[in-house]
Amino acid sequence: MDLNLNDEHSMGTTIIGVTYDGGVVLGADSRTSTGMYVANRASDKITQLTDNVYVCRSGSAADSQIVSDYVRYFLHQHTIQLGQPATVKVAANLVRLMAYNNKNMLQTGLIVGGWDKYEGGKIYGIPLGGTIVEQPFAIGGSGSSYLYGFFDQAWKEGMTKDEAEQLVVKAVSLAIARDGASGGVVRTVIINADGVTRNFHPGDSLQLWHEELEPQNSLLDILNTASPEPMNF
Amino acid sequence: MSKGMVEVPPKGGFSFDLCRRNDMLAQKGAKAPSYRKTGTTIVGLIFQDGVILGADTRATEGPIVCDKNCEKIHYMAPNIYCCGAGTAADTEAVTDMVSSQLQLHRYHTSRESRVVTALTLLKRHLFNYQGYVQAALVLGGVDVTGPHLHTIYPHGSTDTLPFSTMGSGSLAAMSVFESKYKEGLTKDEGIKLVTEAICAGIFNDLGSGSNVDVCVITKGQKEYLRNHLLPNPRTYVNEKGYAFPKKIEVLLTKITPLKEKVEIVEASDAMEE
Numbered sequence: 271m272d273l274n275l276n277d278e279h280s281m282g283t284t285i286i287g288v289t290y291d292g293g294v295v296l297g298a299d300s301r302t303s304t305g306m307y308v309a310n311r312a313s314d315k316i317t318q319l320t321d322n323v324y325v326c327r328s329g330s331a332a333d334s335q336i337v338s339d340y341v342r343y344f345l346h347q348h349t350i351q352l353g354q355p356a357t358v359k360v361a362a363n364l365v366r367l368m369a370y371n372n373k374n375m376l377q378t379g380l381i382v383g384g385w386d387k388y389e390g391g392k393i394y395g396i397p398l399g400g401t402i403v404e405q406p407f408a409i410g411g412s413g414s415s416y417l418y419g420f421f422d423q424a425w426k427e428g429m430t431k432d433e434a435e436q437l438v439v440k441a442v443s444l445a446i447a448r449d450g451a452s453g454g455v456v457r458t459v460i461i462n463a464d465g466v467t468r469n470f471h472p473g474d475s476l477q478l479w480h481e482e483l484e485p486q487n488s489l490l491d492i493l494n495t496a497s498p499e500p501m502n503f
Numbered sequence: 504m505s506k507g508m509v510e511v512p513p514k515g516g517f518s519f520d521l522c523r524r525n526d527m528l529a530q531k532g533a534k535a536p537s538y539r540k541t542g543t544t545i546v547g548l549i550f551q552d553g554v555i556l557g558a559d560t561r562a563t564e565g566p567i568v569c570d571k572n573c574e575k576i577h578y579m580a581p582n583i584y585c586c587g588a589g590t591a592a593d594t595e596a597v598t599d600m601v602s603s604q605l606q607l608h609r610y611h612t613s614r615e616s617r618v619v620t621a622l623t624l625l626k627r628h629l630f631n632y633q634g635y636v637q638a639a640l641v642l643g644g645v646d647v648t649g650p651h652l653h654t655i656y657p658h659g660s661t662d663t664l665p666f667s668t669m670g671s672g673s674l675a676a677m678s679v680f681e682s683k684y685k686e687g688l689t690k691d692e693g694i695k696l697v698t699e700a701i702c703a704g705i706f707n708d709l710g711s712g713s714n715v716d717v718c719v720i721t722k723g724q725k726e727y728l729r730n731h732l733l734p735n736p737r738t739y740v741n742e743k744g745y746a747f748p749k750k751i752e753v754l755l756t757k758i759t760p761l762k763e764k765v766e767i768v769e770a771s772d773a774m775e776e
Contacts, residue, residue: 278634279656302662307674309654310662331660336630375633 278330279304282451284413284442285315285326287383288425289406290434293391293462294383297438298326299413299446300454311454320345321466323361323384324459328411329398334378337368358384362394362402370400379410385461413445413452420444431460435469443476536564542710544672545575545586546700547641548684549665550693553650553721554643557697558586559672559705560730561712568712572730576718580605580616582725583644584718585625588670589637589657597638601625618644618651622661630659639669645720672704672711679703690719698732705734 286297302310327334362382382394395408456471545558562570577598587594640655654667668676679700704711715732
């Protein structure tokens with residue numbers, strides 16, 4: 271079995287952005303793979319662009335990190351020049367311009383989500399190629415293939431914040447169950463008028479789906495005198 | 504070129520003269536030497552007071568070990584060190600370059616360098632070269648904002664984790680970390696764990712071997728433990744020693760030490776601004 275550790279670092283990924291009545295919920299898994307090896311099992315794919323706008327990254331890890339760095343820098347300048355927080359539409363369009371103008375060199379799909387006082391909560395999907403699509407919900411990454419049918423059935427207008435977050439966690443967890451390139455923990459970010467809330471759902475707290483087994487404690491726990499504490503992120 | 508032209512001294516830039524010779528040699532069947540890679544196991548972890556970096560010391564050129572005791576933990580700043588895996592020339596060059604940039608930055612800002620500065624400089628350079636600079640790095644250090652540990656991949660992406668491994672022996676070392684790492688390790692526990700992880704790489708990975716180097720960085724202090732562990736000593740030494748064949752007469756024996764120890768006298772006055 272060839273692990274091929276020299277492959278590019280890519281985030282197989284499942285990323286989701288969902289609007290609800292009053293804001294948006296962004297969700298992602300946490301697996302970054304290099305070929306068949308999981309290079310980072312606890313990565314954070316939801317990156318901040320401004321205080322009120324976040325982006326979910328998928329595809330090439332390097333490309334998406336660099337694009338979000340550049341957009342964060344442009345948005346910072348824009349905020350200073352404008353004198354007030356940038357709108358989600360401006361942030362998404364800056365991302366789209368970077369993605370479209372460099373389409374030959376980049377391989378990254380992004381979902382921009384945030385809240386501003388003019389339009390409220392908004393989600394913009396920016397897939398490969400650099401299209402920008404404003405949607406009530408967006409899904410992306412390799413794991414999203416398994417979620418199109420699920421969202422067609424489960425999505426409704428006017429959800430509450432908790433319903434939206436539960437939907438996102440359930441969806442990412444379903445994608446993790448079926449997609450080999452998605453895994454780890456589920457991270458969610460809720461953005462609304464009150465601010466930003468980051469949540470962390472460890473892998474073993476997720477619901478079990480068809481034919482999934484209960485997690486068992488590793489026998490290695492016998493080796494360590496005290497069982498290792500879960501890491502805090 | 505006409506023979507009547509005046510001989511002009513060559514200007515700067517790459518001279519392509521040898522490319523024809525190389526082509527001719529390749530056609531005749533001579534293989535070009537392969538890149539010198541540091542097969543490598545490099546690791547880093549965060550413990551309660553700072554960061555510990557570890558590395559093996561084998562450098563390979565294809566199937567041959569070309570250096571049994573090379574240094575893979577590179578100096579970046581007094582408070583920042585970087586382990587490098589991949590092509591040896593690339594890791595050396597990129598860490599040297601960023602180390603110089605950091606020093607200039609220190610002069611410019613009159614402040615201790617921060618790990619994120621080194622991180623951004625490295626990742627921008629590697630991304631600009633789209634993965635052709637094959638350097639996979641584990642960057643660790645302690646600055647005013649606390650201890651930091653980052654991994655940097657050849658294409659320019661970075662990860663920030665409490666423990667990380669890179670190189671061909673990374674899977675062996677990661678298995679040790681995943682079973683035994685916990686938060687709040689003491690310095691001795693941390694060094695022991697790093698040594699175990701590197702040993703796992705040394706003994707189970709063909710691209711890693713020889714000795715274990717460790718570097719402990721804490722606030723205001725660093726300890727570079729070169730050859731902290733030597734688990735592969737040379738066990739057989741020929742008793743006869745080296746002797747010239749009997750036909751050759753030794754006329755003169757002169758031993759010149761190559762490195763002279765230089766006494767450094769501290770300057771008496773600091774430079775005035």
